[in-house]
Amino acid sequence: MPELKIEREHTLGMDGARMLAQRWREQAEQDWGMTCTSEPGETADRMRFERSGVSGALTVTDVRFDLHIKLGFLLGAYSGKIAEKINANLDELLGPVA
Template sequence: MPELKIEREHALGLAGARTVAERWREQAQQEWGMTCASEPGETEDRMRFERSGVSGQLTVTSTRFDLHLKLGFLLGAYSGKIEEKIRANLDELLGPVA
């Protein structure tokens, strides 16, 4: 099962990162049909998400976004394009790298 790990640093602080994570969650649900569950914490938040053929977790801290994604067999053939799309999406949401 192919796995993607995408890490991004940012300078938004935890409150700003939570706002971006919420926008990402909305996109994931509306555009990609994901089911998402958030687990807020004191120093980091975790968001678990899934749909048929995809599951993963987004960890958000005051300085980082760490996305871990597992693709099912059929979507594994498109892992390069999926990773490219997710990276572009995070770049757009987070702005320039810190």
């Protein structure tokens, strides 16, 4: 199974990062048909998501977003385009990588 790992640093603090993760969750559920569950923690929150052919987790801390996605066989052929779309989405939410 192809995997994507996308890591982004931020300066939002934990409260800001949680707000942004919630916006990402809403978009994932509405636009991409994902089922998401959140696991809040003291120093990091984890959001698990899945739909047919895709599963993964978004880990949010006060300084980083770590996105780990597993693609099924059929979507694996599009992993480059999927990574490009996710990075564009994160750029829109966080600003481009410096």
